[in-house]
Amino acid sequence: MATSTPKPKKVNRLGLALSEYRGRPSTLCAGCGHDAVSSQIMKAFYEMGINPHQVAKMSGIGCSSKTPAYFLGASHGFNGVHGRMPSLATGALLGNRDLICVGLSGDGDTASIGLGQFCHLLRRNVPMIYIIENNGVYGLTKGQFSATSDLGSQLKSGVINDLPPIDCCALAIEMGCSYVARSFAGDPKQLVALLQGALSHSGTALLDVISPCVTFNNHESSTKGYKWAKEHEELLHNIDFIPYFEPIETVEYAEGEMQEIEMHDGSHIRLRKVDQDYDPMSRSGAERLLSKTRESGEFLTGLIYVNPVARNFFDLLDFSESPLATLPQEKVRPGPKVLEETMQELM
Amino acid sequence: MSTQTRPREDLKKKKRQEVVNDFSIQVATVNGSGSQSSNNVLMRAIFRMGVPISGKNLFPSNIAGLPTWFTIRASKEGHAGRKKDIDVLIAMNPGTAREDVESLEAGRVVIYDEKLNLSKIRDDLIYYPIPFSELAGEVVKDVRLRKLIANIVYVGSAAELFGIEMTEVEAVIANWFKNKKKAIDLNVQAAHLGAKYVAENLTKSDPFRIQRMEKTQGKIIIDGNSACALGSMFAGVTVLTWYPITPASSLAETLADYLGRYRMDPETGKATFAVVQAEDELAALGMAIGAGWAGARSMTSTSGPGISLMAEFVGLAYFTETPVVIFDVQRIGPSTGLPTRTSQGDTVSLYYLSHGDTKHVVLFPATMKECFDFSIDAFDLAERVQQPIFVASDLDLGMNNWMADPFDYPEKPLDRGKVLTAEDLERVGTFARYKDVDGDGIPYRTLPGTDHPLAAHFTRGSGHDEESRYSERPEDYTNLMDRLAKKHETARTLVPEPIVRYTKGAEIGIITYGSTDVAMEECQEQLRQEHGIEIHYFRIRALPFTDHLKDFVSRCQKVYVVEQNRDGQMGDLIFLEVKDELGKIRKVLHYDGLPIDARSITDQIMAYERG
Known part of the structure; x- marks a missing residue:
């Protein structure tokens, strides 16, 4: 026992182990996609x-919005009010533009109560990651329809949804979102790659993640359940992400089979075309494809649309590179001469 | 004076006594007709002659076409409250001319466009008909421009009639139009034509006169929204997020202008602020709270409907203990109400805004100086007590013109409150976001981005324990609520104290707050001179109340609470505070949307006094 050397702990470039990215234990249902x-x-x-x-982890209200407590316990988090995470996140970033902001929301939080703030966040291209954990149902309040529930889908009680679902990806493209992706909670490889791409993106990165509700919306007829999703998922690309701090040579992808997009920070995202x-x-191609797959009753996963050079909200505001929150008094309180000048003008 | 109709006998007697530097001029125009600059010229010319003035704009919720009235009050005593009676009417709006003339007291003056033929309406007024558009036509040919220029013609005519010096009129015009030489020349020319016409064609037969005095030297004219904007800039605001609403928009817009002028970092050329016009009031406050959470000095400005929308977010800021400053420039409610009329109707709403047990700090500025100072205090308080701070202004304070002393440069450095940096955490070695370490109910906070293993915490609007972990435990909830109540008690000691004036021999007391104060000096004068009544005076400057309130009530035999809403909302809050002496309290209310005037207060008090 004394003779064996302990296996070296696996760490990342900061010397941190994966365990240091954990949060508190989840209180969601066992098997929850979230x-x-x-x-x-x-x-x-x-x-x-x-x-x-x-x-900075930001969220609204609902099952999805609880999840920021369950990852990155060493990060600040703010669990705000229902449907209004975008404004809190925007404000937090105005206060401190150095923050890496990830927002967690659900389909009710985003597409029902929060549709307005969601759209305006995308219009502004606020630099943050916005994840919708989309299960097409209200979980915490025990299984009501949301605005992404499938047309004709049925509650356990037998009530049928008569309204068409909102396609958050199509809406995002319409609103000018500069990184629109969809994935599935049961596809870790793709999801991690899309998240890494989102982390390198300089504007709003939207990830619509189909995340089945094991309790309220996982029956056979639901398009947001595991069974349906696994059967109908149409992979857009095999996607792999190469962060800029890893040598590019290690990539296995053959030329001709992939498309390379340069992200704002110099890293590249590579997409493998499938069929x-x-x-x-x-943008128009993305809109057409989304519409086509929607018509055929399938959902598209992968990076659906990206504009790596879109001006983000910080560019538009053209404000201080250092966080506004901690600017010293001499930067934010003009001197007595300024007061004197303004008073003179009013005399 | 050929065109003037015969004044009645009593009027002739009255006009022998001159009324100097103590009358009001009301200009009745059409919204969007461009009269704003000429009204300003008239008001500022009187001001430059050393005579105290105030200017109130009574305007409709409309872009163009509806009637609007601008009232200039010249008062040698410096009374800035609304004067009920209009002494001089400048009737430029055919739509309201008849009604405007009919509402005047006998013996008053009407200056009007000749074509309106107003002198036939009554024979107990003094009429000065002037062909404004013809005179304007001598200066410009363009029809649209002629309408604008006609406004400055009446300024010249009024100047000639009431002894306002033309050199001052010219000086204000030059200031107003800055470097636009052509505009200055046109306007000066038009003003002179208006004056010349009066001199050559009319005989003065009214008693009103402006005479140079020395009461405005070194003073400024400003509106409350601009004063709050300046205060916010000097408070070091860095994030302004807002949504347009009358009468609060000009606060945000003026602030954005000032920030653009004075808050660009000379080293980097970048803004030391961010201004965002949000998609609605909810988002406006959400952004401000997010920024406050990140450690920025953040604010929003709104009015009643916005306050209603913000209720949920205010509760979040209260419960998560996040600093944010909210300006409420009040207008008449409920609902859309009267968007361009003034009110103090949000008093109770602000104090208790949001569901559950919530109590907030509300500051009530009553003067331009306080609009400036309290704006600075609000940011210090927000970070000190870590909760939303309301500054309750109103349309009268916010959008009307007030004379004031120039503001003093803030002496106190910014108070950024209890924030622990990485170095602090290293030194202290422990951190719990919601622990009452100092016994004042105010916990310590860390800002996101703080590079220390102890710094992170999860802010939540749901129930939480001292470590900010989710908790439904009964004792965690009650501990938290009790600490928040304790913090409220601490806030009581930090807010601006009331202004209290005891008068020897007085038995009755008057309590006011905010813009109601501006009518009080005059009201006191009326009570003293007309009824021989002296009063003690108490002006509330913040909620929660300080201990002074109970003292005051117990020292008075009777207390009148004067305010501008239907229900006497501050009166109700006072009831709760002085439960043992309820019988002493009487409510004096004014809620027709016009700024409160001294006469209305005096009359109501005397009606009570006579029993």
């Missing part, structure tokens, strides 16, 4: 070597 998403967030942030203290010649930088 917990799988939390795991992939931890993995993505760990692999990218993000320092947890730089992260379509797909250009995620074409």
